[in-house]
Amino acid sequence: MQKKYSWYSLLKAGLANQDWDKAIPSSKPKSKYDVIIIGGGGHGLATAYYLAKECGITNVAVVEKGYIGGGNTGRNTTIIRSNYLRDEASSLYEHSMRLWEGLSEDLNFNVMFSQRGVYNLGHTLQDMRDIERRVNANVLNGVDAVVVDHKEIKEQIPIINTSKNVRYPIMGASFQARAGVARHDGVAWGFARAASNLGVDIIQNCEVIDIEVEEGRVKGVKTTQGDILADRVGCVSAGHSSVIARMAGLRLPVESHPLQAFVSEAMKPILHTVVMSNAVHGYVSQSDKGDLVIGAGIDGYNSYAQRGSAKIVEHCAAAILELFPIFSRVRMNRQWGGIVDVCPDACPVISPTKVQGLYFNCGWGTGGFKATPGSGNVFAHTIAQDKQHDLAVPFHIDRFTTGALIDEHGAAGVAH
Amino acid sequence: MFSIHCPYCKEPRDQNEFSPAGEAFIARPENPEALSDEEWADYVFYRTNLKGDHWEQWVHTSGCRKYFLVKRSTINHEVIEVATFEEIDSENAS
DSSP states (O other): OOOOOOHHHHHHHHHHTOOOOOSSOOOOOOSBOSEEEEOOSHHHHHHHHHHHHHSOOOOEEEEOSSOTTOSGGGTSOOEEOOOOSSHHHHHHHHHHHHHHHTHHHHHTSOOOOBOOOEEEEEOSHHHHHHHHHHHHHHHHTTOOOEEEEHHHHHHHOTTSOOOSSSSSOOOEEEEETTOEEOOHHHHHHHHHHHHHHTTOEEEOSOOEEEEEEETTEEEEEEETTEEEEOSEEEEOOGGGHHHHHHHTTOOBSOEEEEEEEEEEEEOSSOOOSEEEETTTTEEEEEOTTSEEEEEEEEOSSOOOSSOOOHHHHHHHHHHHHHHOGGGGGOOEEEEEEEEEEEOTTSOOEEEEOSSBTEEEEEOBTTOOGGGHHHHHHHHHHHHHHTSOOGGGGGGOTTHHHHOOOOOOHHHHSSOO | OOEEEETTTTEEEEGGGOEEEEESOOOOOSOGGGOOHHHHHHHHTOBOOOSSEEEEEEEOTTTTOOEEEEEEETTTOOEEEEEOTTTOOTTTOO
């Protein structure tokens, strides 16, 4: 059991500069668990946390092939919002948003959730029609959203270029005030710490190399640290979902692509909110550390290489500079890629499979971070009850067979 | 970033000139009416998404505009083989 963080414990340890306990204890796998979660990213750790906290299943292992916070959870641009168009998607993301709003207290870990608002810019008449439709849908679904015009955007963000003499002039935006950002790797650490406090084993540097299936039922997994038995296995391995599915003889309706992001040198505060544009394709915010966090799009080809093409970065930088000419001399510090599993309808799969006891939570594509607590929450209930959580029902893998897709490309296809 | 040897232009060109066009050898079913929903879903949506040497289609968008086949590693982006559709099909692809 880890010590509870409080102002007193921090002050005491800080003054003495000792007594800092390890944030996450390291675990070796036992031979058997009730549930194994494959993938120790935010979604997997959140799943384990809610299994222990809300479903009473504490004999859980999270197996992670790398280290906690080293995958997509620590690679994204940390934007959190719930202004999705479709009822199914907006309910799920709003569920997540409500969990974000109490998450630091719940986990006893400061995830630095900052509700600084998100602007989704519109650059054409059709963009603005789509934005109005989406904002109206949001309001009907109880999600806060407003349409703002270019004058109001300029008032709020004085450094943005609202000139009409550019290729894609800004006409307006949707604005969600409750949206914002969080400290991404802090989210992974917070969930890992809170889950391990409830008895979950977080096993790092442990790669799953095979899944044991007998007579259509999952029996356990083979890992680089030995065999582990479990009747229920939840796979939350993002870009590598197809690789894991293959081990169980399954195919998935996803393809893996590199998604790139980059950060600048740290600067004094200049951008107090999050600005996203689907049309010119870039999104930017400024972290508390002061660096600009900029996200680009995916490469069209399949890849597991955690790097993408320079033209994607160039295209994104051009878009950001058209929106913010003042950034033209900002130097970039780092650039990287993460592997995202993209579904044809830009919505996730949260579902049981043809193999009894094997569940998949995948296909979050370019926008999974915002859903971390909600995704883990509904997936935990889905595994615990062997029945999809109400909010997860529309995200069954069978929708690709029945044709009941959830077309979120307008709100989710590219920018996040 | 990598370069691809276009089998029609017969020279290596920058990847920027090409566009990916998905997994190779997914043939349109000859009789769609006879397909079950599962088979149709598999054809339309399900993909192999291989980690390893992956046969895929590319088109030389800014060049000859022809489609062709590329065998490329999805682990390190190395282009292993290029071929035209006449040269290789799902039967003799390795």
